Amino acid sequence: MISTAIRVARVGSAAELAAAVLMMLGYPGLMAAALVPSAPAFAAAAAVTYLADLYLHRKGSRLIGLLSKVRAGLSTRFLVRELLLILLLARLDLSQEPVFYAAIACFTVFFGLQAPHGALITLIDKRRQMPVVTRNVDLASRLAIPDAPPRLLLSRATVKMLHLDLAAVVGLLVCAFSDSGSGSVTVLPGYVGIAVTLGLGALYVLALVPHLRAKRLPPKAGKVLGTVSAWLREYRPQTVLYFSGSDDSAYQVNMWLETLEQMEARPLVILRERVILERMAPTSVPVICVPGGVHLMNMDLSMVRVALYCANVGKNIHLLRVPTMKHVFIGHGDSDKVASVNPFSKVYDEVWTAGRAGRDRYAIADVGIRDEDIVEVGRPQLAPILASDGIPTDPRGGAADGHCPTILYAPTWEGWDDSPGNTSLLLAGENIVRRLVEAEPPVRVVYKPHPFTGMRNAKAGAAHRRIIALIKKAAAQRAADSRFTADPAAQAQAKAELTRLKARLDGLSLAFDERADEAVTSRDGIVDLRKHQEAARLRAAWNEAYWRSFPSFEHRVVAGAEPRLYDCFNASEAMVSDISSVVSDFIASGKPYAVTDSAELGTEEFKRQNTAVRAAVILGNGAAELDQLLDAVRDPAGDPLAKDRKELKEYLLGPDEPTSLQRFDTAVADLALKAEARNVGLGSLAGAAVGGADGPPDDEAELAKGVTTA
Structure with a gap:
């Protein structure tokens, strides 16, 4: 029931x-x-x-x-x-x-x-x-698709x-x-x-x-597959991101798209479910969706040297069986969850983690992953998060030469069970927000709730609504406070700019025609690179205008997809949150943060169980410890946890230099060389068996295909 x-x-x-x-x-x-x-x-x-x-x-x-x-x-x-x-x-x-x-x-x-x-x-x-559905693959000049x-x-x-x-x-x-x-x-x-x-x-x-x-139907499967293989031989992808999953897991592949766009090796995305393609974010990277395992196994991927996997799923075996490429598990996040030490990871040639924490996690779990097979590459997705400059914020609030420090409250949702440790909303949320809006010297509160908040638990939804009411009331009181001065003209100008940018973004839509089926979207589905780059520029401009569209002291509820969570990170001096990937990502900023121990495990046990909170201010449900967080914001030089945060950041995410993207590119290049060396060995063996003293066949692609289907 x-x-x-x-x-x-x-x-x-x-x-x-x-x-x-x-x-x-x-x-x-x-x-x-x-x-x-x-x-x-x-x-x-x-x-x-x-x-x-x-x-x-x-x-x-x-x-x-x-x-x-x-x-x-x-x-x-x-x-x-x-x-x-x-x-x-x-x-x-x-x-x-x-x-x-x-x-x-x-x-x-x-x-x-x-x-x-x-x-x-x-x-x-x-x-x-279509037997395969594509994006950014030139089929229009090769196939007659009506x-x-x-x-x-x-x-x-x-x-x-x-x-x-x-x-x-x-x-x-x-x-x-x-x-x-x-x-x-x-x-x-x-x-x-x-x-x-x-x-x-x-x-x-x-x-x-x-x-x-x-004449009204696309070409038959054999011709389509042959055309796609011909395109692959021309494009010659070096690295493949392979993904299979349910319709609600598209975020796991979306988080890697910007990294693929920036990497040095020629990338390709291979998907296994059509529904993932439908939910995929716009990208300039070529994408091939191959629902059929037989079709995938007959596709010419002989030029690929590195295959990246961001989820452990059964369909991975269809690509793992290819010996001419090296296989790497990169995951879709780095945390203390059990999924981060899955024994299935033994099937890959290497496992890439963000930092030393991931390596130690596998060692402690003792699931059979060899230390020499682990490579620390950082988290390239966190590049948009700006690091703290360590400059204290003017606490006077509303002064012409300063503004209120901004504290982000980003609780997670209630989850699928009723564990009190899931979210701070139920027991601590109102206490946290009330203490922040009443803080002296004043601070600004930005509240960004999880999009699933209240979906399962009506009490969480009610707490969420009470927090919104509390923030709106505090915002109205602050607007009437003579200590705070706004610039209506500048804010009106920013709002007009937001409207203009939104109209340009809507007109620059990169989405495919909803009236087209998969055959037509495969034929016409090539993202305009100029539009793609322009959309990214407009989104950045929209975000900058958003934060100028209201006074710097105004409390704010940020709901919906925009501005994004990372944009809220960059607009804040500190954050309060719960155990989730939000905390792990915020650590990249180096800024002070607090995490609520809603289950009341106690500070030491809470830190023992959760690596990401070892440099956090730990809050009880009464949120009395918030003063420690606010002191760190107002006086960065006297912050007792600053050194701990720096060490934890490097432990979890690796060093700042070289950048994570550079380390990622280096890891891809090194592994590609290992794949080449192994393929030479495989070629010699195949040549000895097939060609005897005459050596291996001249056609390297044919050899690779032969090895793949062996």
Whole structure:
């Protein structure tokens, strides 16, 4: 029962739930109206069911799927409504009228049309599906891929087809209304509605047929795969980022895209699920999605020397079997979680960690990873985080030559269980924010909650809303405080700039046409590098303008995707958070930070269990220790944890010089040389076995293919 309640809570908004309830209540209403009989009541109930159904489909509500699971699917709902309309006509003594039998024939034929319609939609979708889907791969000049069928025909096709019964339903209801108390029946609207429904249904089916002709379909799998392999031999990728995962794990590959764009070796991304490609961030790196394992194993990757894996999943075996490249686990974060010492990591040639902490973690876990196979490369993704300059912030707040120190409060969400250590929101959140907004000398609070906050636990959602109210009240009080002075003209100018930049970003959208299918997006899916770089510049300008668009002393709630978490790091002098990757990333800034021990483990045990808090101010649920954090912000020279933070940063992330990207590039280059050396050895062995004294074959690519498929 509890799991069911959780699932219902996650299906969507309250409006969606209300629409679903109204729709399901509408069907008993239809039956009652048909039995009474009452044409007006039936029409009202029918309108409710139609409109609620349409609303849920337009919202893409998960409730639609749940209704199908309880045998109340879309086709069933339409059929029940039509049968109840037949019952209404019979109860109104129209069963002797020809229009009654025409209605029965209409709905019978109409539902008969659903089968060829559904079959055609399925065939078109299947035959236009590519064996591989690409981005930033030039297929347009190599393959003749025709345009997709009109989106009008394929988008929500089943919903559109079933709604064609509306003409017949309305026409027959007009007949029912005309019979109510008059003794005469107006049948013409019924016949017109029936003709429109059947005519449009037949036309819809016929309109789909031409799109199954050969010239309307992409080339067959063999030709597509051959073309992609030819492109690979021309592009000659040196490093592959390989990823497989569920639809909610796309962030794990997205976090590496900027690193790949900046690396020296020619990169390629290989994905295994189409849904990941759909959720992938825009990138200039070539991407190939290969859902089929056989297709992947037959793809020419003989020129690749290094394969990078950011998740331990079963499908990794399809690339791990290739001996001509070296395989590396790079993960999707560096933390004290058990996933960071997975014994599966033994299958890779090397495991790359951010710093010494990762190496020690494997040694302590004793899961079979050899120390010589671990390489410390830092975290290239943290490059946007600016390091602290150690200059104290003017504490006077509002002065023309200073501003309030900014303290970021970035709690994590409540998680899937009720452990008190998951989030500080429930027990400490209000205490933290109240102490910060009341601090003297004053500080500014920026509150950036986790996007999942309140999703599972209603109490966390309520605490979140109370914190927002507390911050807004404090902001209003500060705006009226004469100690703080704003510059309305400068802020108005910044807001106008935000609007202008947003419009330019929207016009520069790098997203692919929603009306195109995967064949067309593979053909046309080459990111304009100029637009890609311009979008990055505009986003940076937008972020800079955002922080100028309100006074530097104003408390702020930052919700949504923008500004990003790292931008909030850079705008803050210190942070309060919970045990999560947020803390590990903030350490790159070198700034003071506090972590809440909501489970009340005690300072020593809390630090023992969590490496990332060893240089933090540890807060109890009362948040009384916040003064230590604020003192460190106001007087960096007297900060007792400054040295500890510096040492912890190097321990977790490695040294500042050379940069993490340089270390990453060096590790790739070194491993590529090892792969080349091993391939020479493999070539010599193969040559001795195949060519005898004559040596190995001349065609290196053919040799590599032979070894790969051995």
